[in-house]
Amino acid sequence: MPGLDIAAPAAKRVPFTRTHHGDSVQDPYEWLRDKEDPEVIAHLEAENAYTEAQTAHLEQLRERIFEEIRSRTQETDLSVPVREGRWWYYSRSFEGRQYGVQCRAPIASDDDWTPPTVADVDAGTPALPGEQVLFDANAEAEGHEFFRLGTFDVSADDTMLLYAVDTVGDERYTLRVRDLVNGGELGDEVPNTAAGAVLSPDGRYAFYATVDDAWRPDTIWRHELGTDASADVVVHHEKDERFWVGIGVSRSRGYLEVGIGSSITSESRLIPADDPTAAPTVVWPRREGVEYSVEHAVVAGDDRLLIVHNDGAEDFELVDVAASDPAGPRRIILPHRPGVRLESADAFASRVVVEYRREALTRVAVLPLTGDGYGQLRELEFDEPLYTVGTSGNPEWEQPTVRLGYGSLVTPSTVYDWTPDADGVSSELRLLKRQPILGGYDPDAYEQRREWARADDGTLVPISLVYRKDLVQPGTPAPLELYGYGSYEHSIDPSVSIARLSLLDRGVVFAIAHVRGGGELGRRWYEDGKLTRKRNTFTDFVACAKHLVERGWTIPDRMVAEGGSAGGLLMGAVANLAPQLFAGILAAVPFVDALTSILDPDLPLTVIEWDEWGDPLHDPSVYEYMKSYTPYENVPQDARAYPRILAVTSLNDTRVLYVEPAKWVARLREAGAPVLLKTEMSAGHGGVSGRYNSWRERAFELAWLLDVLRAGQEQ
Structure with missing residues (x-):
């Protein structure tokens, strides 16, 4: 095309030759790969x-x-608060500022499950009584052309913040810890981590992943807060280059989970939360082509693991097993239904919330937990021909409500609190916020x-x-x-x-x-x-x-x-x-x-x-x-x-x-x-x-x- 000379520099005009399986290919533009040139x-x-x-x-x-x-955008705004522990957590945005501000405010009482609302969000005042600013990304991003937050996890006792930032764009984050009571940073700093680090429920350890030279998250580490990162302990190193690793905490706070997965195979390893230095134990040993996810649940007083899997079930089914014997007998909770793709099961103290796809639309249903086990599955219905619905922001085990996100091609992003009845037969769907579109x-x-x-x-x-x-x-x-x-x-x-x-x-x-x-x-x-x-x-x-x-x-x-x-x-x-x-x-x-x-x-x-x-x-x-x-x-x-x-x-x-x-x-x-x-x-x-x-x-x-x-x- 006229106006731009795309010829390679003279020293690089010899095409790169690649040969595989007897086929030789000349590539005249492979010289563009060296971004340091x-x-x-x-x-x-x-x-x-x-x-x-x-x-x-x-x-x-x-x-x-x-x-x-x-x-069209309400630039100064407030997300719907999410209760975790004794605080409501939310983010704020302000006109003229590039990034969000992470905040929290105290709950009114132990039975306070109704998110506080703000009639008029003023950039110059706290949005809620007792507001505490935890992380202002605008201040943190100063001096950086790029800024992204990759970890944000508050300790169970509400006193520490584990966070990680990337200031380059290469998805390698520096992990730090902030004192939320006295202010200031602790001395802990771990460079080159992956996103998604977590604190152990006792707040003593940070668990994080690092990546190999191919940018694959391959190792989970345990870092004891207050110690030098050089003493960090390898929890799991994944040698198979097809697999990546991640770390999470169950909603029950009963387990830390090391997740290991490829595109077609997965494996979970659990660490008891009351013994975070214990070696992880395998739930189901990996088997080629078998994918599964694990949730800890308490069913009729028994510790169970809910497992969504595709072992002989192309569109996945839900089973539970004894937490003490994951390889033992499987009880089918939701059998495989061809064409209904079961995606997840979220366990709470009194219910299991299930997400699946049917007829090219997302679906959400509740499965009550009763004194004898499981009640009847009830699907939540919506009246639009096209829509998207899913659970969002539900960290608490005992919460009486289920937070949902909803939207369609014409309905802006909407947040509901869903309060299922004990039997799951009927429920209350309460609108908390619909994304404002101005003009x-x-x-x-x-x-x-x-x-x-x-x-x-x-x-x-x-x-x-x-x-x-x-x-x-x-x-x-x-x-x-x-x-x-x-x-x-x-x-x-x-x-x-x-x-x-x-x-x-x-x-x-x-x-x-x-x-x-x-x-x-x-x-x-x-x-x-x-x-x-x-x-x-x-x-x-x-x-x-x-x-x-x-x-x-x-x-x-x-x-x-x-x-x-x-x-x-x-x-x-x-x-x-x-x-x-x-x-x-x-x-x-x-x-x-x-x-x-x-x-x-x-x-x-x-x-x-x-x-x-x-x-x-x-x-x-x-x-x-x-x-x-x-x-x-x-x-x-x-x-x-x-x-x-x-x-x-x-x-x-x-x-x-x-x-x-x-x-x-x-x-x-x-x-x-x-x-x-x-x-x-x-x-x-x-x-x-x-x-x-x-x-x-x-x-x-x-x-x-x-x-x-x-x-x-x-x-």
């Missing part, structure tokens, strides 16, 4: 300058969208609906749509954005996006293609979109795009596609499969050089990924299959028929390295594709930190999308 940085900065020049005409639109996002947002002005596209093999693929009723007439083509992901059994569930309103209010239809590889329709939906069935993910997305055209929702030159990370791989594959269906493609941190990455076991997370994509390093059939669809490998020599493409990435991303989109864009441009690359030079996989920075980043992307769609620039 000044010439690589210069290349990325030149790409950024070129992208800025090519989008300079959108500057006013970008600023307008940013102001729209900001004007007169009216959910009745928007319509959401579900359609089904027929894939090449006859499979019906769900599509979720939302649009503004007065601007879109079904059957009359409109500008449309089609979003997709389709990997790791991750589902794209319905929710309102404040930023997305800048599209909807300009007459754009937003659609989600729930393609195979995700988890919307159960485990089989996932299995049919991974490994040697990965192509289904791509062809499903194409089928959804064709369906939307055939049904009159849009036309190809007014449709854009968007996906990120593994969804970015989907974008790259779709660009090769069906470029004629789209006017533009937005690929965020895209996994577009997948074959190169999955071939190299020394790269971050590669070996872990073999269960998802296959092992092309050792299996020639996997190598051949991946090579047939990997976007970078399949850019045609003449790509001038491609739609406009925008790829965005981050220099410090440890999950999808910046080099993948950098190489892809270079090859696309060489072939004549109209492509832009934008690299954030001080961020990681999640993009920039700070809400105002994030809004500006999204405004940049939305302005580009609207320009491609020729939609509403005059507004």
Whole structure:
């Protein structure tokens, strides 16, 4: 493309040659992998300058969208308080500040389970009586271009805060301890930890994970507070490179749990909370292909372990076993139901709350605990055709309520307290807060609906749509954005996006293609979109795009596609499969050089990924299959028929390295594709930190999308 010289420096113009299974491939852009090389940085900065020049005409639109996002957002706000111990914990946000502030206020009495409310949140005063500021990320972030909080755990006696921060974007956090009674920091400091450290219930120890050179969390450590980190003890080291580790505490406070998992296999090891230095004991020894999760429960006076597992149950079932003998007899509590994907069981003193998926929607139900065992499962019902519901913020074992998060494509994020009756037959659902959207947002002005596209093999693929009723007439083509992901059994569930309103209010239809590889329709939906069935993910997305055209929702030159990370791989594959269906493609941190990455076991997370994509390093059939669809490998020599493409990435991303989109864009441009690359030079996989920075980043992307769609620039 004119205006940007993408040629490699003279010393690097000898293509890198890779040979596997008798197949030799020359890669002319592999030199871009070395981010310590000044010439690589210069290349990325030149790409950024070129992208800025090519989008300079959108500057006013970008600023307008940013102001729209900001004007719709209640900048000074308060989250719904969550009770833990003798305090209500909540976060505050303030106009003009990038980050949140973590606070707490004392409960009124032991039976105080009703979250306090604030009629008017004033930035200059405490939100609640007795408010204590625990962590102000704005102050902590001073002097850092990037800032992210990765651990936030208060001791059971309410006196200490364990926290960890990342100031680079590489997801390696420094762990510290703060005295909440006397103020100030303790001397404890542990660098290079993973997110998600916890304190033992007795408050004496911190348990945390560290990562290996491939960025895999591989070791759990025990740190005694007040001692030097050099004396920390290894609790578990995972040698198998396919597995990662994590640490947690049961809601009952009865156990610490070391979780060990790969994409297809898991294992839990428990440590009694009253003996935190004890060696972990295995619940069920790992067995290839068997996944399970564990919850401690007290059922009819007996210590039991609730286990959600897929051993002979594709969509999982719930059993319980004696806590003293996990390998003993299993009692089936909720049997396997094909097509109903059981996801979790949360144990409380008087009930078990179950989450599952049915008919591509999330569900929540309560299973009462009675004097004899278990009562009857009762599902909570909602009246919208599309919605998302799940438990959220329920740390207390004895709490009488269950906190729920709810939303849809038209209903903003909503917080409820659900009070099930003792028998679970009826219940009270109390609205605590609905995300405010300023400027007169009216959910009745928007319509959401579900359609089904027929894939090449006859499979019906769900599509979720939302649009503004007065601007879109079904059957009359409109500008449309089609979003997709389709990997790791991750589902794209319905929710309102404040930023997305800048599209909807300009007459754009937003659609989600729930393609195979995700988890919307159960485990089989996932299995049919991974490994040697990965192509289904791509062809499903194409089928959804064709369906939307055939049904009159849009036309190809007014449709854009968007996906990120593994969804970015989907974008790259779709660009090769069906470029004629789209006017533009937005690929965020895209996994577009997948074959190169999955071939190299020394790269971050590669070996872990073999269960998802296959092992092309050792299996020639996997190598051949991946090579047939990997976007970078399949850019045609003449790509001038491609739609406009925008790829965005981050220099410090440890999950999808910046080099993948950098190489892809270079090859696309060489072939004549109209492509832009934008690299954030001080961020990681999640993009920039700070809400105002994030809004500006999204405004940049939305302005580009609207320009491609020729939609509403005059507004």
